[in-house]
């Protein structure tokens with residue numbers, strides 16, 4: 001069974017379909033790329049999966065369960081995490097605190113236990129700090145842990161966003177143009193991290209315009225054009241597919 005399956009999913013704006021009867025899936029342990037020209041409907045698809053946009057038709061299944069009508073927060077608790085095209089961080093807070101903020105969804109101790117400073121709250125906080133440090137280490141940002149997030153380069157701020165998404169220990173990770181604005185060396189470092197994350201059993205679905213990155217990283221690529229799936233398969237065959245080339249030239 002797929003980790004994520006879209007069945008006949010669609011979304012209309014002003015009576016016109018931005019996404020039309022889309023069938024696609026993302027598998028655990030695999031990195032699926034979602035590509036297509038501007039306005040193809042990629043962000044709309046990801047927003048529907050994350051519960052930020054209602055579906056006009058079809059179903060979204062998470063591990064076989066119909067989650068089409070769930071709210072974003074509920075989906076996040078169920079293991080769907082996403083990053084955004086525009087960075088959303090608390091700029092004055094430290095890198096570590098920004099990552100820690102991602103954990104709040106999974107904190108088990110009650111607010112009362114935290115207020116009273118009960119041992120359970122201490123234990124939990126210590127565990128969260130340890131997991132935050134693991135993430136900082138994985139992303140090569142341990143030395144920057146105490147720096148204000150807003151003082152860092154664009155590439156590093158994007159990494160913070162990814163750490164925050166991973167802090168929720170998702171089953172499905174949705175990434176919106178994760179390497180936009182990065183050079184190849186930075187992008188390939190992130191590619192190695194995404195591969196590790198997938199190897200841990202996470203399904204990754206990423207929107208990306210950087211074809212070198214898609215070629216290098218994605219196990220499977222889906223191509224959208226005008227809200228429809230026009231091709232899917234391994235990166236090489238999809239990128240060389242005449243229908244795909246034509247859709248980009250026409251945009």
Ligand SMILES: Nc1ncnc2c1ncn2[C@@H]1O[C@H](COP(=O)(O)OP(=O)(O)OP(=O)(O)O)[C@@H](O)[C@H]1O
Pocket residue numbers: 013014018036037038039040041042043044045
């Ligand atoms: N909230 C909205 N209201 C009206 N139309 C919208 C809305 N969101 C998206 N659209 C339209 O839906 C279509 C698909 O947009 P979407 O942003 O999903 O494409 P995209 O493939 O992510 O594009 P890009 O690569 O430029 O980010 C576009 O025609 C867009 O104008």
